[in-house]
Amino acid sequence: MEVRLNGRQANPEAYKAMIGMEQFIASTGLEKKMYNFIKLRASQINGCSYCISTHSKELLAMGESVDRLLLLSAWRETPLYSEEERAVLELTEYATKLSAAGIPDEVYARVRVHFNEKQYVDLLMAINMINAWNRIGVGTGMFPGCI
Template identity: 65%
Template sequence: MELRMNHYEANPAAYKAMLGLEQFIQNSGLDRKLYEWIKLRASQINNCSYCIDMHAKDLLSMGESAEKLLLLTAWHEVPHFTAEERAVIELTEYATKLSEAGVPKEVYDRVRQHFSEKQFIDLIMAINVINAWNRIGVSTGLYPGAVK
């Protein structure tokens, strides 16, 4: 593995813009654990090792079990996730892989059972932010331990 560039140093203004989006989500009222599930699932789909490592560790530090983290890729098959978490994870998958099927109405309806219109947009913004971070990380060759 070789880091292609340190994106923090290469373009501080771009990094600052991303931090602004991150701050928007932090101030939106979105549950922090739900946001971490979004970050971890999108990062798994996008194969961003740096973000997978970071967000798995963040969830562990928030009290989530290693078993639940290990089962995230098979969330459809296990009872470990709440209905709210399942709706958010499913939305994350569809919105991350948008070109495959869009966001089907039934997925939207499941999410709306738990979240208002404003919260739905907050979720979409959260999914957008982690997908943007993933694209930066993967494109620049970022991996766990590459930067401090």
């Protein structure tokens, strides 16, 4: 396999803008493990192998269990995730697959049990961010170990 191009080198200003958004998300107070679970689940859906590898390793380095990583795609079928995590994972799936059903009112309501309006927007920004990275990763042909 070969990478199509190095997006960071091809357009440093675009990359700089993406990093600026990452810095904003880091400043929101969204818990790092939660953000990495958002990143991992969206990356699984989008088939971004580079991001799946990166965020799995980050979660392991944070002390996350192998079981929770391996079973993330089946989170509905296991008691390993809290109600708050389930709400965020469900929102991540609906926002990532937006054209399929939008974000249903009941999903919004489940998230709002755990997060206020500002935090809800923060979650949407985090989900948008990883979806953007996934599109760059897949679009440029990135894979684990390529850079």
